[in-house]
Amino acid sequence: MSAARFDRLLADIRACRICVDYLPLGPNPVIQASRTARLIICGQAPGLRVHQTGIPFNDPSGDRLRDWMGLDRATFYDAARISIIPMGFCYPGRDPRGGDMPPRPECAAHWHDRIFAQLPNPRLVLAIGQYAQAYHLAGRTKGSVAATVRAWAEYGPDIIPLPHPSPRNMGWLRRNPWFEAEVVPVLRARVAAYLRDWPSQM
Ligand code: SF4
16 A cells, blocks of 8 residues: 555544444544554553543553553654554543443444554554454453453564553552563563664564
């Protein structure tokens, strides 16, 4: 795909209204992507603050994710080096049971195979939470986010499963101290090596 066609695909995503009837605040697709970024952050869906600002991970979840990755905001938002492609591009609204609704399924079904087919390889995918892990580790998840993240070393050099960095997930982090002791240092080292070597092959 040419650069112009990739730009058109991004423009089509940003103009998307497929599930307008299900989005309480309307469509506002939030995505950061380029054909030069081999590090791809794949989360769940924008929260309210991300919807309001149009900036991915522009919230406390993003602060924790940047800390895990060892990145400042300028590097994190450098689209030439880092793509941010959640499972749902639009804010799905509040879940009456607490937290936000899951990402709209129409999003991955319509867009994800098309955009990931155009991204460079090899790549390093950070698969955050159950929805991103189900898509990027199709058939290879372990039945829970904790079990999948714990098995991170099985997934080879191109994908690292992560828990959601949301403040709502503090209980999970407290119950699973091995994550910050074992996985976060590996994540930081892999990200630092990628940035050091970019734009060459990983
Ligand atoms: S969530 Fe995805 S499919 Fe739905 S309107 Fe937004 S971009 Fe389109």
